[in-house]
């Protein structure tokens with residue numbers, strides 16, 4: 001069974017409990033790395049300058065505390081294989097649905113890979129409408 005690295009776990013632990021709960025289940029069936037949880041003002045503005053985020057602080061859901069977004073990548077990471085990112089999201093989504101039915105979480109999520117404009121394949125965030 002895959003396990004999260006210490007670094008992945010430390011990043012995940014900066015996230016909203018709903019994201020943490022689904023990721024802790026997902027790792028039991030699918031190996032992935034947590035690339036990013038919460039982003040500080042400095043980190044967000046650097047991400048913006050690099051072009052890896054379209055938003056300046058504090059507009060990103062990554063800037064909330066706890067973070068309302070997490071960036072995940074199938075492990076080992078291969079940025080050319082987008083089908084794996086899609087599979088990871090489908091597994092995440094199916095688990096999240098099951099956990100909502102069981103009353104374990106309330107959050108609903110959206111995947112950056114489904115955005116129409118700039119797709120963000122590692123990015124999963126809590127839907128605004130159900131934020132607590």
Ligand SMILES: [Zn+2]
Pocket residue numbers: 062069070071120122123124
């Ligand atoms: Zn993100």
